[in-house]
Amino acid sequence: MNRMAARQFLDLVEAAREAGSKIPGDIRDLMVTRIYEVAGAICQKTVRRATEPTRDWDTRLDDILTSRLLGYPIMLALLGVVFWITLVGANVPSRFLGAALFWGQDRLLDLFSWAGAPSWLTGVVVMGAYRALAWVVSVMLPPMAIFFPCFALLEDLGYLPRVAFNLDAFFKRAGTHGKQALTMCMGFGCNAAGVVSCRVIDSPRERLIAILTNNFVPCNGRFPMLIAMAAMFFGAGLQSAAALSLLGAVLLGVAVTLGVSWVLSRSLLRGIASFFVLELPPYRKPQVIRVIVRSFLDRALFVLVRAATVAVPAGALTWILGNSMVRGASLLAHVAGFLEPFGRLIGLDGHVLTAFLLGLPANEIVIPILVMEYSGAGAMVDLGGLDALRGLLVSKGWTPLTAVCLILFSLLHYPCATTLWTIWRETRSAKWTAVAALLPLAVACVACFLAASAGRFLGAG
Amino acid sequence: MGSMRHLSLHVPRGLRMPWHVRPGHAPASTCCTVALAGNPNTGKSTVFNALTGLGQHTGNWPGKTVVVAEGIYTHCGMTYRVVDLPGTYSLLATSPEEELARDFICFGAADATVVVTDATCLERNLNLVLQVMEITPRVVVCLNLMDEVSRKRISVDVDGLSSELGVPVVPTVARTGHGLRALMDTIANVASGRLATRPLRVTYSPEVEALVADIEPRLSAVMAEVAPTISPRWVALRLIDGDPGLVEAISERVNRQWPQDTRPRSAARSVAARSGIPA
Numbered sequence: 145m146n147r148m149a150a151r152q153f154l155d156l157v158e159a160a161r162e163a164g165s166k167i168p169g170d171i172r173d174l175m176v177t178r179i180y181e182v183a184g185a186i187c188q189k190t191v192r193r194a195t196e197p198t199r200d201w202d203t204r205l206d207d208i209l210t211s212r213l214l215g216y217p218i219m220l221a222l223l224g225v226v227f228w229i230t231l232v233g234a235n236v237p238s239r240f241l242g243a244a245l246f247w248g249q250d251r252l253l254d255l256f257s258w259a260g261a262p263s264w265l266t267g268v269v270v271m272g273a274y275r276a277l278a279w280v281v282s283v284m285l286p287p288m289a290i291f292f293p294c295f296a297l298l299e300d301l302g303y304l305p306r307v308a309f310n311l312d313a314f315f316k317r318a319g320t321h322g323k324q325a326l327t328m329c330m331g332f333g334c335n336a337a338g339v340v341s342c343r344v345i346d347s348p349r350e351r352l353i354a355i356l357t358n359n360f361v362p363c364n365g366r367f368p369m370l371i372a373m374a375a376m377f378f379g380a381g382l383q384s385a386a387a388l389s390l391l392g393a394v395l396l397g398v399a400v401t402l403g404v405s406w407v408l409s410r411s412l413l414r415g416i417a418s419f420f421v422l423e424l425p426p427y428r429k430p431q432v433i434r435v436i437v438r439s440f441l442d443r444a445l446f447v448l449v450r451a452a453t454v455a456v457p458a459g460a461l462t463w464i465l466g467n468s469m470v471r472g473a474s475l476l477a478h479v480a481g482f483l484e485p486f487g488r489l490i491g492l493d494g495h496v497l498t499a500f501l502l503g504l505p506a507n508e509i510v511i512p513i514l515v516m517e518y519s520g521a522g523a524m525v526d527l528g529g530l531d532a533l534r535g536l537l538v539s540k541g542w543t544p545l546t547a548v549c550l551i552l553f554s555l556l557h558y559p560c561a562t563t564l565w566t567i568w569r570e571t572r573s574a575k576w577t578a579v580a581a582l583l584p585l586a587v588a589c590v591a592c593f594l595a596a597s598a599g600r601f602l603g604a605g
Numbered sequence: 606m607g608s609m610r611h612l613s614l615h616v617p618r619g620l621r622m623p624w625h626v627r628p629g630h631a632p633a634s635t636c637c638t639v640a641l642a643g644n645p646n647t648g649k650s651t652v653f654n655a656l657t658g659l660g661q662h663t664g665n666w667p668g669k670t671v672v673v674a675e676g677i678y679t680h681c682g683m684t685y686r687v688v689d690l691p692g693t694y695s696l697l698a699t700s701p702e703e704e705l706a707r708d709f710i711c712f713g714a715a716d717a718t719v720v721v722t723d724a725t726c727l728e729r730n731l732n733l734v735l736q737v738m739e740i741t742p743r744v745v746v747c748l749n750l751m752d753e754v755s756r757k758r759i760s761v762d763v764d765g766l767s768s769e770l771g772v773p774v775v776p777t778v779a780r781t782g783h784g785l786r787a788l789m790d791t792i793a794n795v796a797s798g799r800l801a802t803r804p805l806r807v808t809y810s811p812e813v814e815a816l817v818a819d820i821e822p823r824l825s826a827v828m829a830e831v832a833p834t835i836s837p838r839w840v841a842l843r844l845i846d847g848d849p850g851l852v853e854a855i856s857e858r859v860n861r862q863w864p865q866d867t868r869p870r871s872a873a874r875s876v877a878a879r880s881g882i883p884a
Binding site for chain 2: 152153154156157159160161163164165166171172174175178179180182183184186187189190191192193194247343344346425427428429432
């Protein structure tokens with residue numbers, strides 16, 4: 145039955161196609177035109193517009209938000225304000241959470257010593273796993289709980305498509321698809337999600353460029369680190385300065401995205417930008433409470449839980465590495481020592497690079513690992529909030545220049561393992577996945593080297 | 606006991622593509638599949654959330670729903686599985702989203718397809734409605750964003766629109782939940798067949814119509830076997846305009862020997878009704 149049906153069907157397909165091709169004109173265009181006619185006729189009968197479509201407030205608002213003159217300043221100002229709110233708001237709860245969680249650490253230590261636990265167990269569980277977890281929670285939760293709802297509100301208002309509209313010209317000039325602005329914005333949430341969203345770009349060449357450069361905007365996992373760095377080294381009691389430096393970092397990320405796209409579309413992935421139409425959706429009154437609750441639950445807590453699940457084993461592993469002695473020094477010290485010269489060259493140190501290596505599964509845990517490396521094996525440091533972290537870093541020879549280099553490296557280096565895996569799934573190509581890892585790494589190293597050299601030349605480091 | 610098992614089968618399936626999820630796991634009498642189609646920015650995801658209460662975040666964002674979301678709701682003792690298709694302007698399958706939406710409407714064995722429209726720019730939205738109606742008669746038009754309609758001082762003759770289209774039209778404000786109960790009632794009536802629709806048929810040029818008149822009857826037998834929910838007229842039209850993707854999708858289904866037990870139950874039933882094969 146099926147065989148016969150298949151035969152019959154294919155014959156019919158052939159006959160229909162042949163008959164169709166004999167009809168003059170592009171038959172599909174004619175059909176679509178006809179559908180439009182019918183739709184128009186129905187609307188003529190059923191829809192009444194009171195007056196000429198008035199230029200109401202949203203059209204006027206669009207004229208301002210996407211104007212040549214004011215579009216960019218408004219965009220920057222909004223982003224700056226969001227950062228400022230995040231920095232100011234996160235400060236106090238972060239300190240409070242830090243104090244509470246490290247009070248908990250002391251109680252845990254008391255408990256372990258009361259139970260007579262062996263020191264290695266105390267080390268792995270409390271000094272390793274718990275401390276990493278405490279850092280993730282106290283440093284990451286408050287900024288995320290403020291930043292994500294703010295960002296989601298902008299998204300819900302309908303502002304993000306306007307951002308894409310504003311940026312479209314830039315992307316066109318870089319020889320890529322205007323929709324890359326959208327996938328880039330998606331990357332602010334999560335680079336893996338950003339890479340998946342590149343499916344909206346039809347041209348394979350442009351999609352690949354969007355995938356390869358998605359990593360240059362900081363995702364959820366990296367934002368808290370950037371925020372912490374900005375607050376510690378550029379805030380100096382003035383949150384607006386920290387917000388500005390954060391804004392600068394994001395702008396640099398966008399600039400690198402455009403620059404690398406430009407280079408790629410003129411070298412490895414040559415071609416011209418394809419045309420597209422972006423509809424500006426109407427502004428909608430955001431469902432404030434729902435957006436806040438949802439973005440907190442779906443994004444902030446989601447990222448936090450993911451970070452915590454990675455941080456706990458990573459913390460334990462780091463403690464073990466930091467306390468396994470081989471020829472007079474810990475394994476961690478060996479790795480860090482090996483990376484030290486290169487780290488110094490690009491304005492960082494071996495420990496930071498080790499932290500980034502161990503942080504490959506998720507960028508969220510780079511800072512906790514770094515803290516463990518610096519303090520884990522050594523003397524107890526009273527850690528509570530950002531002030532204490534700053535003290536620890538300064539005691540390890542950090543300067544604002546180191547912070548700049550760390551921000552640059554974090555912003556530009558290879559994507560996390562999840563994103564790399566997603567890139568492999570999207571491209572099905574080991575070659576392009578390797579490019580997606582190595583290209584940003586090279587960019588990050590060059591940028592850090594330049595910044596470090598410039599800083600040293602100016603005497604800042 | 607029975608209801609427990611029933612519940613465990615209907616956990617929303619997140620990221621899986623809709624046609625990998627076979628409908629008909631549960632007794633067909635208690636579960637209907639509803640496809641949610643619509644242009645981007647019509648509040649389709651808001652309608653989805655309001656119906657299912659799944660509460661995933663919706664963004665005001667073109668191309669947001671690349672991944673298909675699924676949810677369930679119950680209404681008058683029936684369980685409805687809702688599939689939130691990607692927002693598209695047409696079903697011509699020129700982009701992955703359009704292809705996905707079209708394939709689900711064709712082969713997803715939906716009992717009803719809701720087309721969410723932006724009532725403030727109905728003309729553009731009706732294109733999709735008309736295209737969906739060409740594939741399946743079981744269509745409900747959701748006239749969303751009615752609050753903005755009154756704000757922009759537009760008036761839409763809902764009853765007139767419904768009689769022009771020949772399918773039910775339900776005005777809603779999904780953001781506030783206004784009209785959703787009526788939408789659920791209408792979905793129930795269309796899915797169960799209690800409300801018979803008479804979808805407007807777009808007629809094309811005489812040459813095209815002559816070809817369709819020739820091809821459509823010859824297609825009916827095959828289509829009843831492989832995809833009984835798709836209108837043969839629509840398939841005939843696609844064959845004439847030479848849509849390779851659809852031909853491929855149908856050929857694949859023609860070639861594949863479907864084991865009886867995995868065939869969607871509703872599909873198996875209507876095949877039985879048309880061809881006299883015992884289900």
